[in-house]
Amino acid sequence: MLSLTLLLAITIFPPEHVQARDIPNDEGGKIVVTWDRINAPELIGYRVLRQQRNSDKWDTLAFVGRLNNRYIDDAAVNRIEYRYQIIAVAESTQAVSQPSAYTCSLPQWFDTSTLPALLGTVILSLIFVFFFDRAKRDRNLFIRRIAGLDAVEEALGRATEMGRATLYVPGLSTMSDVATIASLNILGEVAKKTAQFGTPLIVPVADPIVYTVAREVVKEAYTTAGRPDAFHQDIVFFVTDQQFAFAAAVDGIMTREKPATNFLIGMFWAESLIIAETGAATGAIQIAGTDAVAQLPFFITACDYTLIGEELYAASAYISREPVLLGGIKAQDYSKALIVFMILVFSVLALSFNLPVLSWL
């Protein structure tokens, strides 16, 4: 029996074709080692060894299972050459492979996998810059109507006539969210109008950085509107960064102050319906806007007007009627048309000629 086991052990062959190469498109420090897997029932796994050039010492890096034929050495130092050896380990014996060729890891200056993204960025940037420039010359660019934004003036007028406040909630996200930046751009335009109309404005904020920026935006808007005297520190105030505590505070403001108009514009999560339904119950005219697709149905249900997705980003340009900014809306529309065209062309190529279009993107 013993002699039979030894006989089986002798049949373990060393792994062949051990290769080591630098992982492309990364910051370096990683080398991938590959080898041919051995089909032997008594094999337990592989031990991966590494040797630095001009050194006699072999370091054990890892022991991997028998089904593996690949190991990533993420402890390699850039520009230092290493070679690798794989030991096939069975219960009673082991077989050592030939060492791989020397290789070293290098950091790359360009991640080639991002090439389609770079091309897309360049093409879209050119479209936008073209329309920004065109908007400067052609001041009569046709921009499609956005009902929710046409209603802003009407909603603010209503608040003025009723002698009640306007509530503006810029979402619960931070300044690193583009939806929040878009919301603050709209806040600037809304604040200009409330300053002109003399309508009280309430802006509760859920993030300290957003609070700081929102306060400056409103202050600057009141100054631009020629009413710096009407601005006071109490217009914009920080409440809390706790999601439902913030929702409770906004609901409290809605029921106590009974604002005639509520703007719920920015990034919202589960609190969206709690806030919007309370606003609807107080009888306020509500304009909401978010790019959170999951919250859109709640806003559409509970609010009078909803800015859906891209309309949120077009809003400040639309309200301000600044020609260059309006060029951006036009560019957005053309870019969308280009994307739709590409989807159609790529779908035809993929379906008719079985081309691997997904791998091009």
Added chain:
Amino acid sequence: MKRRLPLLIVLITGIFGAVAFFVPYPAIRAADEIMRNDVQRIIAAFSLVLGVGSIVQHHMLKIQRRAQYYSYSYITIIALIITAIIGVFGGIDVTRPGILPTRFGSFSIHIQTLYSNMMVPLAATMFSLLAFFMASAAYRAFRARNLEATLLLLAAFIVMLGAVPFGRLIHHQLPAFAEWILAVPNTASKRGILFGVELGIFATSLKIILGIERGWLGGGK
């Protein structure tokens, strides 16, 4: 200078942020990491002080002016002070006590006690209200006032029936049809919105980086 400096900072950091996406070189990635995490955290720490200052100022003004419901402002200010004192001097929990005696027999009032026994139940209460709001919103949405609302009602009815065993009893293909509504028309419209959103984000970022959109500075030239 008051305007040019922020615009210049945005131009440089905006372009750098975009470049860091395409360049994996360690020095660039490390600098990007510092900008995104460390610098942002430092700014957030300073802003938190402004935020707390804002809460205190807002409620002190209400108390001074004897505004409507000003008594609630007393509660906020007192709660803020007590929580801050316990948070700073009272320790985190039983295993990490502070310099204040916040443990009375088996009862402790550490910051973790306040959080687990007050903040969490209060937040859960607010969240549970969502169920009632959802019912009232659904009632409003599903009233068949026009063609769109009728289609919405119909789609929702099929999806809901398809999700329960009773749907299969009505017709064995109903769950598959409900699944199709979610997977095809619903996903298609979601993706359409997302395309618009991504383009909007791109446009807004470009306008801000190039200094065309200055709303975040309060508008003006």
